[in-house]
Amino acid sequence: MKRIEKIWRDLLKHTKRNEPSFLTGRVDAYYHRTRDPQAGGHILEGRLPGDDAIRLVSNDYLSIAGHKKIRQARIDALQESENEMLRSGVYRFGEDSQARFEQQIAEWASAESALLSQSGWSANVGLVQSIAAPEVPVYVDMMAHMSLWEGIKSAGATPRPFRHNNVESLEKLVQKHGQGVILVDSLYSTSGTLCPLTEVVEIAERSGCMLVVDESHSLGVIGEKGEGMVSDLGLADRVDFRTASLSKAFAGRGGIIIGSKRHIEYIKYESFPSIFSSGVHEYDIAGFSAALEVIQTENHRREKMRDNADFLRHRLDSMGYDVSASQSQIMSMVPGPENQTIVFRDALEARGVFGSVFCAPATPKNRSLVRFSINANVTQEMLTRVADVCCEVRDIVGADQWLSTAKKDRKRPQPKFFVPEPSIAI
Numbered sequence: 001m002k003r004i005e006k007i008w009r010d011l012l013k014h015t016k017r018n019e020p021s022f023l024t025g026r027v028d029a030y031y032h033r034t035r036d037p038q039a040g041g042h043i044l045e046g047r048l049p050g051d052d053a054i055r056l057v058s059n060d061y062l063s064i065a066g067h068k069k070i071r072q073a074r075i076d077a078l079q080e081s082e083n084e085m086l087r088s089g090v091y092r093f094g095e096d097s098q099a100r101f102e103q104q105i106a107e108w109a110s111a112e113s114a115l116l117s118q119s120g121w122s123a124n125v126g127l128v129q130s131i132a133a134p135e136v137p138v139y140v141d142m143m144a145h146m147s148l149w150e151g152i153k154s155a156g157a158t159p160r161p162f163r164h165n166n167v168e169s170l171e172k173l174v175q176k177h178g179q180g181v182i183l184v185d186s187l188y189s190t191s192g193t194l195c196p197l198t199e200v201v202e203i204a205e206r207s208g209c210m211l212v213v214d215e216s217h218s219l220g221v222i223g224e225k226g227e228g229m230v231s232d233l234g235l236a237d238r239v240d241f242r243t244a245s246l247s248k249a250f251a252g253r254g255g256i257i258i259g260s261k262r263h264i265e266y267i268k269y270e271s272f273p274s275i276f277s278s279g280v281h282e283y284d285i286a287g288f289s290a291a292l293e294v295i296q297t298e299n300h301r302r303e304k305m306r307d308n309a310d311f312l313r314h315r316l317d318s319m320g321y322d323v324s325a326s327q328s329q330i331m332s333m334v335p336g337p338e339n340q341t342i343v344f345r346d347a348l349e350a351r352g353v354f355g356s357v358f359c360a361p362a363t364p365k366n367r368s369l370v371r372f373s374i375n376a377n378v379t380q381e382m383l384t385r386v387a388d389v390c391c392e393v394r395d396i397v398g399a400d401q402w403l404s405t406a407k408k409d410r411k412r413p414q415p416k417f418f419v420p421e422p423s424i425a426i
Helices: 002-013 019-036 069-078 095-110 120-131 147-154 167-177 197-208 261-270 272-276 284-299 299-318 340-351 380-393
Strands: 054-056 111-115 139-141 158-162 181-185 210-214 241-245 257-261 330-336 352-360 368-373
Touching: 054 380, 069 284, 095 111, 095 257, 095 284, 111 120, 111 261, 111 272, 120 181, 120 210, 120 241, 120 257, 120 261, 120 272, 139 147, 139 167, 147 158, 147 181, 147 210, 158 167, 158 257, 167 197, 181 197, 197 210, 257 261, 257 352, 261 272, 299 330, 299 380, 330 340, 340 352, 340 380, 352 380
Parallel strands: 054 352, 139 158, 139 181, 181 210, 210 241
Antiparallel strands: 111 257, 241 257, 330 368, 352 368
C-alpha cells in the first residue's frame, strides 16, 4: 500500500510545466480516479501472470494464431515481398492478393463484395462516417462497440441509443425519428449476449433503415463453416453491411466490411480510414487467406470451444455467479464498482487465474467486470481449476452482495452455446 501511495503522490506532483489548464484538469482527474491508493491502484494493472497461470484473455477463439499453415503463409509472403509498395488501399487496383482475399471472404459470407481495412475500428468508423450524416438518425444498441459510436461522431450524426437487445425500445425510436441507420453487434464482447437479429432485420425492413451488424466476435465462431451469425440465420441478403475485426477468430490484425458491390466501392473511396491510412501488408493478407481456409475446414475447433464454454458457464452458474446472459465463448462476472472488481481481480490473480478487466468507458460507470474468453485449446482440467478458484473466492470477495448476484434469475434455465437451426434453402 505504501508503494502505491508513493507512486500516486509522485504522479500528482509531476511537473505541469507548459501544460494548459484545460488539459491539467482532465489529467489530474484521471490520476485521482485511477491511482487512488484506497481503491487498490489502477483497475487494469494487476499481477504479472506466472508460467503456470491460466489466462482466459485471448480473442484467438479457435486457437489458430500459431497454426503451421498460417505461419508459413505469412513467412512465404514476407520473403517474396522485398519490394512491397506501401500505399493507401485506394491505390490498389486490379487482381491482386487483397482483391482475391476480399472475394474469398465475400463468397464465404454469401455476399457480393468485401473491403479489407486496417482494423475493426477503422472498418466501423469509416463505414458509419460514410453512410450517416448530421440529418440522419443513428439507432445504436447501448452496448454496441465503441468504434460504432466513434463512427457516429465522425459522421456528425446524433446517436439514438436503445436499450440493449430490446427490440421494442428500438422500434419506438424508429417510429419517432424515422428512416436512418441501425447499428448492432451480433455477439456482444463484454457480456457474450446475442443480438435478436431476425427481429432487428424486420424492423429495418419495415422502416427502410440501413442495418450494420458488427460480427467481430461471431465471424469464424458461429456457423457450419464459421461464416458468422448473419449468414447462419439465413439473413445475408437482408443485412446491408457486416463488419468485423480480424484480430479475433482470424488471429491477425485487420478489419473487413462486407456488403454489395455498389456500396463497397463507394465506401472504399469515401471512407476516411480507407483514403488516409496505409493499407494492409502482404504478409497479413496471406495470413488472413490461410486463416480463412483453416476456419472453414477445421470445425473441431469450434466444437471444442463451444464445449469448453458450456462446461465453465454451467459450473459458474451452479455456484451463483450471474453468467446467464452469455450464450457464447464470452462470459463475464460483474462486481460493479471498480473497488469491488479490483478485489475480485486480485483474488483470482493471486490464485493464478487471469481474466480481462473491463471498466468505464468500456462499460457503464459502476458496472466494471471481469471477462473470461474461452478458446479451443483450454483443457477441462484448466477450466476445472478456474471454476474451483471462483468457488474458493466467492465468499472472500462478497459475491453474494454484488448487484448482479442479487438480480440473478435462478429460475432461468442455463443456456448452452448458441447453435441456430440450419436455414432451409428455398
